[in-house]
Amino acid sequence: MQKFIPLIARTFLAVIFVRSGFDKAFFNFAATQQQMAEAGIPIPFVVLIFTIAFQIVGGISLILGYKAQIGAILLLIFLVPATLVFHNPIADPSQTIDFMKNLAILGGLLMVVSFGAGSLSLDARTRESKGYLRTTQLKE
Numbered sequence: 001m002q003k004f005i006p007l008i009a010r011t012f013l014a015v016i017f018v019r020s021g022f023d024k025a026f027f028n029f030a031a032t033q034q035q036m037a038e039a040g041i042p043i044p045f046v047v048l049i050f051t052i053a054f055q056i057v058g059g060i061s062l063i064l065g066y067k068a069q070i071g072a073i074l075l076l077i078f079l080v081p082a083t084l085v086f087h088n089p090i091a092d093p094s095q096t097i098d099f100m101k102n103l104a105i106l107g108g109l110l111m112v113v114s115f116g117a118g119s120l121s122l123d124a125r126t127r128e129s130k131g132y133l134r135t136t137q138l139k140e
Contacts, residue, residue, distance in 0.1 A: 006118025013108045014062035017075055021055030039085055054078040065121020072112040079106060
C-alpha cells in the first residue's frame with residue numbers, strides 16, 4: 001500500500017494545475033489575460049501562454065511521474081509569483097486562505113523536487129531499466 005501513496009499524492013497535486021491550465025486555454029483565456037493585465041503583469045499574453053504550458057506540462061509530468069522533479073519545478077516557477085501577486089494576504093486579507101492553500105501545495109511540490117516521484121512512476125521505471133535504484137526506494 002505504501003508504494004501507492006506517492007502516486008496518489010502526485011495526482012492530487014497535479015489535478016488542480018492540469019484543470020486550471022486547460023480551463024485558461026480553452027474557456028477563460030481572454031478573462032485571465034485581462035486579470036493579469038489589471039494586476040500589472042507585463043506582457044500578459046506571453047505570461048499567460050507560459051502559465052498554461054507550465055500548468056499542463058508540469059501537471060501531466062507529476063501524474064505520470066515522468067521527469068516529475070522538473071515538472072514540479074515548472075509548477076513552482078508558476079505558483080510562487082502567482083501566490084504573491086494574486087493571493088497576497090497583506091494586500092487583501094480575504095486572500096489569506098488561498099495564500100495558505102498555495103503554501104501547502106508549494107510544500108507538496110518541494111517534496112517531489114526533494115524526494116522524486118516514488119516507485120510507481122515512469123522515472124522509477126527508467127531508472128530500473130538503466131540499472132539504477134535510489135536508496136529511498138529500497139524501503140518500498
